[in-house]
Amino acid sequence: MRIEQNYSLLKHNTFGLDVKTKYFVEYENEADLQALFRDEYFFSQQFWHIGQGSNLLFLGDFDGIIIHSAIQGVEKIKETAGFVWLKAGAGTDWDSFVAYCVENGWGGLENLSLIPGEVGASAVQNIGAYGAEAAECIEEVHAYFLETGEKKIFSNAECAYSYRHSFFKEPENKGKYYITYVVYKLSKKPEFRLDYGNIREHLADKPVNLDTVRQAVIAIRESKLPDPKKTGNAGSFFVNPYICIAHYEGLKKHYPDMPHYPVNDEVVKVPAAWLIERCGLKGKTIGGAAVHEKQPLVIINQGNATGQDIADLAAEICRAVKEKFFIDLSPEVNFI
Ligand SMILES: Cc1cc2nc3c(=O)[nH]c(=O)nc-3n(C[C@H](O)[C@H](O)[C@H](O)COP(=O)(O)OP(=O)(O)OC[C@H]3O[C@@H](n4cnc5c(N)ncnc54)[C@H](O)[C@@H]3O)c2cc1C
Numbered sequence: 001m002r003i004e005q006n007y008s009l010l011k012h013n014t015f016g017l018d019v020k021t022k023y024f025v026e027y028e029n030e031a032d033l034q035a036l037f038r039d040e041y042f043f044s045q046q047f048w049h050i051g052q053g054s055n056l057l058f059l060g061d062f063d064g065i066i067i068h069s070a071i072q073g074v075e076k077i078k079e080t081a082g083f084v085w086l087k088a089g090a091g092t093d094w095d096s097f098v099a100y101c102v103e104n105g106w107g108g109l110e111n112l113s114l115i116p117g118e119v120g121a122s123a124v125q126n127i128g129a130y131g132a133e134a135a136e137c138i139e140e141v142h143a144y145f146l147e148t149g150e151k152k153i154f155s156n157a158e159c160a161y162s163y164r165h166s167f168f169k170e171p172e173n174k175g176k177y178y179i180t181y182v183v184y185k186l187s188k189k190p191e192f193r194l195d196y197g198n199i200r201e202h203l204a205d206k207p208v209n210l211d212t213v214r215q216a217v218i219a220i221r222e223s224k225l226p227d228p229k230k231t232g233n234a235g236s237f238f239v240n241p242y243i244c245i246a247h248y249e250g251l252k253k254h255y256p257d258m259p260h261y262p263v264n265d266e267v268v269k270v271p272a273a274w275l276i277e278r279c280g281l282k283g284k285t286i287g288g289a290a291v292h293e294k295q296p297l298v299i300i301n302q303g304n305a306t307g308q309d310i311a312d313l314a315a316e317i318c319r320a321v322k323e324k325f326f327i328d329l330s331p332e333v334n335f336i
Pocket of ligand 1: 014049050051052055056069091115117118119120121122126127128129175177178179180225226227228233234235236334
């Protein structure tokens with residue numbers, strides 16, 4: 001177990017904020033984690049589990065313990081003619097895991113290429129992109145419950161996945177389960193989803209296989225999203241809001257070009273980026289934080305932003321969208 005004191009989290013958050021934590025604890029295996037759960041000092045402090053910090057906003061220094069999993073690696077635990085089951089350590093880099101699956105010809109995650117973060121968080125967040133969601137391939141999640149120190153293996157159904165949501169994000173469960181492994185079930189005979197974003201156009205006349213689809217997704221993402229290694233950001237700051245059909249019909253009279261995606265007979269999803277853009281907020285700055293010029297759903301650190309600048313800009317976006325469209329935006333990013 002690695003323990004650091006008065007430790008900078010600069011390399012542990014993609015906003016690039018140089019905040020400090022009183023303690024940083026990294027566990028190597030499940031035995032380390034169990035030892036942590038027996039430690040009285042640990043429970044006397046405030047604490048928070050992080051992955052790569054690509055969906056977090058630290059509002060300032062953290063007066064407590066930041067925990068990180070160093071459980072890495074991928075093991076094939078079962079195989080049939082059509083599928084493989086892979087048990088991946090929670091601290092495994094997500095995109096390296098996707099690359100490994102693609103190289104081996106196992107399909108299901110290729111549309112989720114280049115999403116920053118780790119395997120553990122993929123199961124918390126139900127990460128999604130280009131018509132795919134992690135939940136479609138998650139078979140089991142191995143997690144420890146903080147309050148009892150006991151391990152529970154969650155089935156996919158028990159994870160209660162929905163759009164960017166899971167059991168682990170429910171207010172009563174948030175921060176209470178530490179994920180150590182995720183079992184993914186992948187297909188040896190992949191079915192490709194090419195009708196999202198511009199995947200089909202990017203492929204042009206190339207053959208369609210796992211590698212070409214992954215490369216197309218990477219190319220599209222690189223052309224649209226700022227690279228957090230160069231410009232601090234946490235990807236989409238807000239989730240796309242759901243509104244009732246009556247609300248949508250009312251807005252459509254004023255904004256006939258408003259994009260929308262039916263969710264069911266009563267609800268539609270509206271792109272938050274469109275709402276923000278129509279509020280004229282592209283490029284808007286507060287302190288060192290700015291709304292990205294190309295993708296208004298992304299808030300960037302121009303180099304000298306504080307966590308508070310970013311939070312203030314997010315609040316200003318919410319206020320403007322509410323005033324113009326009567327829609328409440330919810331942050332996808334976790335405020336710490
Ligand atoms: C440039 C960019 C693009 C992005 N694009 C997308 C996208 O297309 N689709 C998408 O869905 N997301 C996207 N994101 C958001 C982000 O990549 C995901 O939310 C990712 O899953 C976060 O992983 P992480 O390891 O950094 O987790 P963190 O941000 O560190 O943590 C996220 C949450 O997971 C919890 N957590 C992390 N590890 C564990 C664990 N082992 N046990 C228990 N809880 C844990 C944390 O407590 C927190 O609640 C993007 C982010 C960036 C910066």
